[in-house]
Amino acid sequence: MLRNELQPMDAFRTSTAAPVTSQHLQTVTLLYQPLIGAEAFTLYQQLWTMHDDMKEEHAHYALMNALSLPIQRIFEARAHLEAIGLLRTWRKGNDDRTFYYEVQCPLAPHAFFADPLLSIFLWNKVGDHMYQQLEKRFSRDTSWQNNAKELTRSFTDVFQPNLKMAKTTTSKRSSIKTSYDFDYDFDFDLLLEGLNEHLLPRKLLTADVRKMIAKLAFLYAYSPLDMQKIILLAVDDPSTISLERLKKSCEHYFKLKAEQPVAIQSVVTKKQDVVVLESVPEKMPSISKEQELLTYLETSAPVDVLRDVAGGKEPFPADVELVNRFVTVYDMPVGVVNVLIQYVMLRTDMKLTKTFAEKIASHWARKQVKGAKEAMELARKEHEQYMKWKSGETKSSTPVKRQEKVPEWFYKKEQPVVEESPDIEAERQRLLAEISATKGR
Missing domain, CATH: 1.10.10 (Arc Repressor Mutant, subunit A)
Incomplete structure (x- = not known):
């Protein structure tokens, strides 16, 4: 604040x-x-x-x-x-x-459950069983409408305007806010570039439809190109686009791609967790590279990091669910979760081992790690202990000589790393001390 x-x-x-x-x-x-x-x-x-x-x-x-x-x-x-x-x-x-x-x-309640952001936000918080119970509790019985014909008259069926009394000036109306504010910059021009008038008549994109498209694109992190496919799946009537069908098409498309809901979390108290990175002179390329990595870890979605670590392959639902729980249930900052993903997967032969990941996550939570940089430092410091957890050792043993794959950030950048050693940091400090002593002579 x-x-x-x-x-x-x-x-x-x-x-x-x-x-x-x-x-x-x-x-x-x-x-x-x-x-x-x-x-x-x-x-x-x-x-x-x-x-x-x-x-x-x-x-x-x-x-x-x-x-x-x-x-x-x-x-x-x-x-x-x-x-x-x-x-x-x-x-x-x-x-x-x-x-x-x-x-x-x-x-x-019926409007709440019809809203894609609020309904999925609630589902993500309470789980499927409780969500279904709440939806059933607030549902209205409309089965009696199936065999009945509605006779309700519209306003224009009953009333006609008196043109003689119509005012020539319009009165100023106060806007009444009926729901939460939603401001998302969606590129409708790019959306329409790939859809000609025959496929999608522009008159179908009413204000309500545009608002729903923007909401769904934000919720599922979809690009305008993704939304093109979803809209075409939703259009079954040449005269209108059903908002409910649009939402269902988006859910179906998402399940085909990821089979996982998107987690929405508050950012009011998270802003202090983001590392603010300032520009660095070009003569310090190693520091600049580390800052670039920090920016990536602090600003990328964990699902994208999972995908990048796996060489672009789509992550498995179980991995996404585990990472999602770190963010939404254990309230870990996104940057910390991304460091955890890189460290665990590259130390366990590209497997996000649940027990190993949760053990490190609980340690970082107790240490109150707030950002990617702090998580990286702690991973370096506690690396030997984490390897004991990984192998299930309870007593100290001789270091493993086999070279294992590690994240790029694991080694600090002060000097090139020639060979991994369990005492690499101590060796580096010894060399720095020798250099300082030489200069002092």
């Missing part, structure tokens, strides 16, 4: 966009809480109980005392509520600031 983003003495007022009912709270408890966490859920309840149409002003100290949370955690909880569409925030003033919080009603 930026230091000036939120302070305990900052004032706030609250209101609700619409009455929040007990049914709404049940929806937030069962469907939203697994996504946003207990602290954000408690903050939502607290703001709802304090709402008074912005009449009374409080200091954020009140929230800190009521929730027993520091201001940093309150800010993070607020950010989760804003991102998921349960809270809107305004600020007035710079020095003497007041925040205005508007509590939002959650989506109706």
Whole structure:
């Protein structure tokens, strides 16, 4: 959190966009809480109980005392509520600031399950069995509609505009936010380049369809070229594109390629884990190369690292599931997981051995390793112990003389590595000491 983003003495007022009912709270408890966490859920309840149409002003100290949370955690909880569409925030003033919080009603359950981001996010959090139970709990019985004909009249069937009373000027309307904000830059021009008008009439790409395409591309990390195939699979009616069929086509295409769901995680508290790499003079190519590797490890998806280590081959579902659990369940930073992937696979003949990987992961978690660089240093330092874990040794034994494959980063770059030795770091320090002594003569 930026230091000036939120302070305990900052004032706030609250209101609700619409009455929040007990049914709404049940929806937030069962469907939203697994996504946003207990602290954000408690903050939502607290703001709802304090709402008074912005009449009374409080200091954020009140929230800190009521929730027993520091201001940093309150800010993070607020950010989760804003991102998921349960809270809107305004600020007035710079020095003497007041925040205005508007509590939002959650989506109706059927709309929640129809949303591709929220539904798969929930599935990833609670698992298949619990997800099916929740979906069944909130499902509505519509079997009676099968043999019935709907007679409901539309607005234009009943009402006609009175043109004489129509205003010549349009009134300013306030936009009502019905869900969470979603901003993803998808290249629709590239998408349409490969689809001529005959295959995909442009009129079918309505605002809702475009929004769904962008969401699905973000969720599954698909390129416009991937989405071309998915859209063609979804088009079965020359007059419209079904959003439900579009979602199903995307799910089917994804299962064919990976058979694994995409993990979505919060980045509010993860930004400090990313190593900020500054430019390095050209006369230091070894350091520049290490920084390039760090950037790759910190910014690449673990699935891509699995694929790269395997020479471009698609990873097996079991490997993806294991890596996914490190990120989503054990909350390990992505850069740390990527170092773990490289180290374990290159030390176990290109196999992501579950027991070995989990043992190292638990060690790094206890050490609170925060980034790729720190993980690389620890792997070098504890390499001998890790090799004992790998071979199942409980006592010290003579070093293995066989040359084994290691990640590129395993050797430091101060000087070329001629031959691997269990005491290579000590030998390097001895040589540096001799060079220093020679210069001093």
